[in-house]
Amino acid sequence: MRFTRAELEAFRDEEVPDLLGPPDGPSLRLLFVGINPGLWTAAVKTHFSHPGNRFYPALYRAGITTYELSRTDGVRDADREHLIERGVGITNLVRRATVRASELSRDELQAGGARLLELVAQRRPRVVAIAGITAYRDAFGERTAAAGRQPDRIGGPFGDSALWVVPNPSGLNAHETVDSLAAAYRAAAAEAGVV
Numbered sequence: 001m002r003f004t005r006a007e008l009e010a011f012r013d014e015e016v017p018d019l020l021g022p023p024d025g026p027s028l029r030l031l032f033v034g035i036n037p038g039l040w041t042a043a044v045k046t047h048f049s050h051p052g053n054r055f056y057p058a059l060y061r062a063g064i065t066t067y068e069l070s071r072t073d074g075v076r077d078a079d080r081e082h083l084i085e086r087g088v089g090i091t092n093l094v095r096r097a098t099v100r101a102s103e104l105s106r107d108e109l110q111a112g113g114a115r116l117l118e119l120v121a122q123r124r125p126r127v128v129a130i131a132g133i134t135a136y137r138d139a140f141g142e143r144t145a146a147a148g149r150q151p152d153r154i155g156g157p158f159g160d161s162a163l164w165v166v167p168n169p170s171g172l173n174a175h176e177t178v179d180s181l182a183a184a185y186r187a188a189a190a191e192a193g194v195v
Contacts, residue, residue, distance in 0.1 A: 011042035
């Protein structure tokens with residue numbers, strides 16, 4: 001599938017539904033959190049779907065999925081089911097689609113952080129993996145946070161979920177490779193019991 005710039009622009013501020021599965025379905029073990037949807041993602045209603053995004057190749061390389069999901073035209077229902085059955089969910093800090101994450105305000109990211117805390121308290125995944133250190137710092141006011149496993153847990157009064165900050169898989173994050181992304185994602189997935 002190909003889109004013109006004008007066609008993509010029509011998806012500005014659109015939302016992409018969370019991929020979580022039913023509350024009474026398979027246990028949510030690993031919740032990936034993107035910054036916000038890009039326009040291509042909004043167009044095909046699939047998280048991390050831009051052709052230059054390395055998320056799905058990294059999931060496969062990490063052993064989180066058993067095959068590489070084809071995403072540029074939107075994942076198939078069977079692919080969504082595969083993620084849900086593996087205990088993997090996907091959401092975003094900010095729900096509205098933009099061309100670049102830099103278009104988001106700190107207030108939007110902080111509001112998204114608060115919404116994420118509510119979601120995590122409700123769904124109680126074993127591990128939350130936020131893709132993007134700068135977005136994490138802005139959303140949660142953790143100015144000195146480093147990538148990797150965070151010392152605090154999140155999700156309700158008892159902090160049920162382990163928290164990881166992993167690299168953003170966007171093609172704009174040029175210093176990361178599919179292999180380095182896979183290594184970071186696998187570490188979070190191992191704690192979640194997915195791999």
